[in-house]
Amino acid sequence: MSSDRERRVTAGVLIIGDEILSGRTQDTNLRDIARYLGVHGVDLAEARTVPDVLEEIVAALDALRHRYTYVITTGGIGPTHDDITADAVAAAFGVPLVEHPEIIAMMTARWGDELNAARRRMARVPVGGALVKNPVQGPPGFTIGNVFVLAGVPQIMRGMLEDVGPRLEGGRPTVSRTVRVEGSGEGAIAAPLEAVAKAHPDLSLGSYPFFTPEGYGSNLVLRGRDPAVLEAVAGELIAALREAGIERAFEVEAA
Known part of the structure; x- marks a missing residue:
């Protein structure tokens, strides 16, 4: 059975949002991610929930990404002031956060002159990041290093997972x-x-x-x-x- 240990691929999940910690919103993403990862031969080894505080997100993300093969974050990539996940990921990797031209083009096609500053926040991606497709609605997520940054809305998150799966180098499914x-x-x-x-x-x-x-x-x-x-x-x-x-x-x- 030692061969199973050699093939073990692990993941940590970081759930971000004051609304989860307050109990106003019930998290279902962890369950869906765990099931999805298991099918791809990735063991969910740890999950953390943190508030919308930049320093706490950075600290948790750094701990998880250095400990596990992959990290998946959910939440905090919307248009409001407290959606700071992209800022925290950029800070953790020590790179600038810039508007991604592909996302801007998608937003312009959808909103035209109504593409305001709040919506443009959702186009920000750390330098060196790649997009994660969003087949449901709204802008895509992104990935950098071993981290995948996904939406917090369950339906959208599940859609984004379908683009994460092919990028995982998993072991044998559980x-x-x-x-x-x-x-x-x-x-x-x-x-x-x-x-x-x-x-x-x-x-x-x-x-x-x-x-x-x-x-x-x-x-x-x-x-x-x-x-x-x-x-x-x-x-x-x-x-x-x-x-x-x-x-x-x-x-x-x-x-």
Whole structure:
């Protein structure tokens, strides 16, 4: 399993915006990014949420971009005064922030004489950056170094992700298998699950309890990159559970 470690490609996510921290806006981007990265063989290793404060954005971005293969930021690239992500990214990379002629041309075609100073803020890209397509609406995002700067609006962010994917040099995609345990709580499951997890440190094993009118139990989800290994370990886990007296343990198709 050491080959999986050698191929491990990681990412950090930086969610930017006072509205997220205040609770006025519920973030859904992290979930969508995590799922998207997993399909491309990239492990989401860390996520941070920071306010619209330039120094805090720069500090978080510097920490993440030096620690992980890629960084994806969301939010703060709109037309208002508190949309300062582009400023922070330029500061982190130590380069000027300039209006990108391609974005200006796109904006001029759309708004004409109504292309005011606020809208022109969305055309600013750090020198050396490249554009990330926006197939939904509005200006594109951008990328510089190992950082991808995307919109905070979920629909637009998801559209931009489609242009990020082909640029990622990922490892093998993560796959999963699920062992369902019925009629036993996590206290009974804990010991056999821990034993299997310790025997296979390169895999991720998680327990997700459920409670329904029909009964209770847990879905034990195994994640890794080698389907054959996962199949074998799922069988090993079921055997360990049954040895512990848990008979209602069986593999189900992952949701």
